[in-house]
Amino acid sequence: MERWQRGDGRLIVATNAFGLGIDAPDVRVESGRGGRDGERSEAIVVMPAGRQEELQKKIARAKARTQPWKIQSRVMRPWETKQVEWEKMERFLSGSRCRRIYLDSEMDDRQDRKRCEVGEERCDVCEKDDAMVEDGEARRAAYVEEQRVIQEQAAQAERERQGPWVDSGIDVPSSSRNIPVPSSEVLVPGSVIVTSPQPFTDQDITSSEEEGRPIPQSQCSSVSFDQGFAADHDPVGESRMFEAQKQQRSQQRWRVEADSQREGHEVWNLETRLDSW
Known part of the structure; x- marks a missing residue:
């Protein structure tokens, strides 16, 4: 001592x-x-x-003992x-x-x-419990982030698979997008009637060529002659394109309906099991 x-x-x-x-x-x-x-x-x-x-x-x-204690002596x-x-x-x-x-x-x-408690140094038991909680939260955050990336990649792949036709509808040839749309008779304020220009005839073109004047362009023409470039009008191609888009939208609608039916069937099964319990 x-x-x-x-x-x-x-x-x-x-x-x-x-x-x-x-x-x-x-x-x-x-x-x-x-x-x-x-x-x-x-x-x-x-x-x-x-x-x-x-x-x-x-x-x-x-x-886990279920039997109550018996007092044998005070x-x-x-x-x-x-x-x-x-x-x-x-x-x-x-x-x-x-x-x-x-x-x-x-x-x-x-x-x-x-x-x-807060401000106290943690004992080994509380330190271990806190480490397990922190590890669980980190794993959960990592899982959520992983699922978000997977969903974004799946959405991107779906957009690439569908192509540009789903969002744009029927595509308009680039050379004909600037063609002015012919207008019918329209009433505007002041009771003035604005009419569409009349189409040119062969007689007008012949007389213009004989006089040496430039041939005026019709504003209601279905083909653009801007700077000498003519747009090819392919009604057959546009019809096929429209049918393809129509078929694609039908397939998407069918998939949505199938998913809804499957989810409804799962809910029905769950409710049936709950009722049986």
């Missing part, structure tokens, strides 16, 4: 009776007193390998008191719950603690 107090040795093996009455500034007596002054402390419990797992199973069986006998204290120690060592729950209950008679 004197050697230990002088600092000749930093390790001493003794029972808990050694802690009674010891006043050493650098030693916390009993593990429950560690950390009360705000400084870091460390308590180490040495136990046989596998003992902690055995204690956890024992406590789990005790919690006064606890000495061996019963010892048994209760030993069970408290076993619960603390099992690591099934926060370490501070047992320490606060024994040292401060505090019964409302659930786990290590």
Whole structure:
């Protein structure tokens, strides 16, 4: 004892009776007193390998016990008191719950603690639980991101498969998009009637060529002659294109109806099972 107090040795093996009455500034007596002054402390419990797992199973069986306890006596006998204290120690060592729950209950008679609180250094049990929660949240976030990327890729592939015809309808040849649409007689404010230009006849073209004047272009012509470029008008190709788009839209509508029927059938099966339960 004197050697230990002088600092000749930093390790001493003794029972808990050694802690009674010891006043050493650098030693916390009993593990429950560690950390009360705000400084870091460390308590180490040495136990046989596998003992902690055995204690956890024992406590789990005790919690699952359905038979109520019977009070045999109002006064606890000495061996019963010892048994209760030993069970408290076993619960603390099992690591099934926060370490501070047992320490606060024994040292401060505090019964409302659930786990290590904000501002406190976490015990090994709470630290492990928090790590599992954080890992689960990270896995969930990664799964959500992965599903989002897969859905975007599937949508992009579907758009590429359908091609440009789904959104644009019947395509108009680029050379004929600027052709002015012939207008019929329209009434505008002021009771002025605006009429479409009359189409040219062969007689008009012949007379213009004889006089040497440039041939005027009709604004209602179905073919563009802008800068000498003539647009080919292919009604057969447009008809085939229209039929192809029509067939594609029919297939999409059929797929939507099939999906709706399948979902309705699944809901019906679920409701049937629920009713049977």
